[in-house]
Amino acid sequence: MYGRTTLQEINAELAALAAELGLSLTAVQHNGEGEIVSAIQAAEGAFAGIVINPAGYTHTSVAVRDALAAVGEFGVPAVEVHLSQPAAREPFRQVSLTAPVCRGSVAGFGAAGYLLALRGLAGLLAAGGQP
Numbered sequence: 001m002y003g004r005t006t007l008q009e010i011n012a013e014l015a016a017l018a019a020e021l022g023l024s025l026t027a028v029q030h031n032g033e034g035e036i037v038s039a040i041q042a043a044e045g046a047f048a049g050i051v052i053n054p055a056g057y058t059h060t061s062v063a064v065r066d067a068l069a070a071v072g073e074f075g076v077p078a079v080e081v082h083l084s085q086p087a088a089r090e091p092f093r094q095v096s097l098t099a100p101v102c103r104g105s106v107a108g109f110g111a112a113g114y115l116l117a118l119r120g121l122a123g124l125l126a127a128g129g130q131p
Contacts, residue, residue: 003083014051017115021122023048027088033061040067043076048125050078051117054098058086062097069101079117079123082107 011027018025026047030036036057043050045106050071057064058080068078078101086093101103104120106113 009060010111010114013045013111014118015113017118020128023122024088025118026125032056033063036061037067039065040064040078041085042069044071044074046075049076049079049121051114051121052078052098053081053083053114058082058098059093060097063102065097072101072103077103077121079103079124080107080119081113081117083110083113084108127131 007029014027015025028039030039036054038051040050050068052068054061054064072078078098080098080102081103086096087107097106103124104117106120108118109116
């Protein structure tokens, strides 16, 4: 379902694409909800945007949703990524708490979804935050 590409490989591809797009990239990975919320909150004033795969927290975490909404209000847009297609999975995965506070979502394209999300975020930033 999730493919065989490692996170290290995804991050290397993202770094190469970021360089091609003239962007800098910082990749972080956290498993704990509090760590994710703290990383999102730390983005304000430090980063122009966020590409995030909230994984299972997509469907369960009001805290992650609220953190994304808060930084979005301060000009740090987020793009949500899912390796699989949540809409084609179990009913509880078909509801995203985080998508409504993200500027866009990419799902179902495996590891390539991260690259699509970064391209989308880069375009959004180049347009001054407008779709």
